[in-house]
Amino acid sequence: MVRETRLAATDLIYPLFVSERITSRTPVESMPGVAQLTVEDAADEAALAWGEGIRSVLLFGIPSEKDELASQAYAEKGIVQQAVRAIKRAVPEMIVITDVCLCEYMSHGHCGIARIEAGCVEVLNDESLELLARTAVSHAAAGADIVAPSDMMDGRVAAIRRALDVGGFQNTAILSYAAKFASAFYGPFRDAADSAPQAGDRRSYQMDPANALEALREVALDLEESADMVMVKPGLPYLDILWRVKERFEMPTAVYHVSGEYAMLKAAVANGWLDERAATMETMLSFKRAGADMIVTYAARDVARWLSGHSGK
Numbered sequence: 001m002v003r004e005t006r007l008a009a010t011d012l013i014y015p016l017f018v019s020e021r022i023t024s025r026t027p028v029e030s031m032p033g034v035a036q037l038t039v040e041d042a043a044d045e046a047a048l049a050w051g052e053g054i055r056s057v058l059l060f061g062i063p064s065e066k067d068e069l070a071s072q073a074y075a076e077k078g079i080v081q082q083a084v085r086a087i088k089r090a091v092p093e094m095i096v097i098t099d100v101c102l103c104e105y106m107s108h109g110h111c112g113i114a115r116i117e118a119g120c121v122e123v124l125n126d127e128s129l130e131l132l133a134r135t136a137v138s139h140a141a142a143g144a145d146i147v148a149p150s151d152m153m154d155g156r157v158a159a160i161r162r163a164l165d166v167g168g169f170q171n172t173a174i175l176s177y178a179a180k181f182a183s184a185f186y187g188p189f190r191d192a193a194d195s196a197p198q199a200g201d202r203r204s205y206q207m208d209p210a211n212a213l214e215a216l217r218e219v220a221l222d223l224e225e226s227a228d229m230v231m232v233k234p235g236l237p238y239l240d241i242l243w244r245v246k247e248r249f250e251m252p253t254a255v256y257h258v259s260g261e262y263a264m265l266k267a268a269v270a271n272g273w274l275d276e277r278a279a280t281m282e283t284m285l286s287f288k289r290a291g292a293d294m295i296v297t298y299a300a301r302d303v304a305r306w307l308s309g310h311s312g313k
């Protein structure tokens with residue numbers, strides 16, 4: 001009766017990795033329970049998740065071809081575009097969110113256009129905006145309800161909003177990865193999405209883990225540029241940021257329980273050191289207590305099953 005925080009399956013956003021390079025479901029070694037999926041598998045997975053009460057998925061694509069302009073990111077028949085259509089066909093009411101970034105599609109693995117000389121990387125912010133906007137529009141054209149830019153280029157929310165409006169997608173919402181830190185906890189994701197930078201790192205565009213006020217400025221800018229929802233990422237090491245963002249802006253706020261956080265939990269569970277269900281549910285509750293409205297987590301299906309009283313796997 002006196003419980004202050006409640007968790008529901010409708011709070012969850014379930015990330016899916018869809019790959020053009022595989023012919024059947026391929027487990028991601030560093031993320032037990034997570035697999036790269038074909039387009040058909042992704043539609044099946046979305047349908048199963050829907051049946052368990054999950055109402056939203058977040059799509060990442062792994063293309064068969066990468067180049068220096070990320071052309072497959074905005075190709076009409078790109079892997080994410082195909083997956084959006086397949087999921088919408090299988091589960092029309094599922095809220096489909098697409099991650100808008102170029103790193104999975106760039107031969108060098110950076111989130112924008114990059115100039116690389118003698119191992120030195122310069123990511124070209126302004127030049128990248130047009131490609132990001134084009135990617136977002138192509139996702140919307142395929143049927144995405146929400147686009148989620150995760151590249152961290154400055155000005156991308158405004159560029160994407162403008163392009164969506166011009167393209168006739170006024171109703172497509174933007175969930176901005178507004179406070180995204182240059183984190184060591186993305187390691188397993190880069191295996192899953194094959195998006196590790198070939199040279200350099202992401203510290204010129206993602207945030208310094210030491211900075212909280214800068215996170216607030218990043219969120220303020222994205223909201224000015226007309227983001228509809230904002231995200232804090234990673235989750236557990238940044239609960240203070242999540243709390244401050246929610247308190248300050250009172251906007252729909254998402255948190256990303258990232259691959260490294262998930263992998264740590266799974267590894268401890270595999271060793272018999274943590275109780276999976278109790279530790280996972282406590283983590284989810286901590287996100288809600290800190291102000292999250294939405295939680296992106298690879299554990300979404302387990303959490304949904306536990307919430308509905310099934311013992312899960």
Ligand code: PBG
Binds near residue numbers: 189202
């Ligand atoms: C793309 C992107 C990343 C994640 C989400 N979108 C990787 C990165 O920035 O390197 C990480 C998600 C996770 O670790 O679960 N830029």
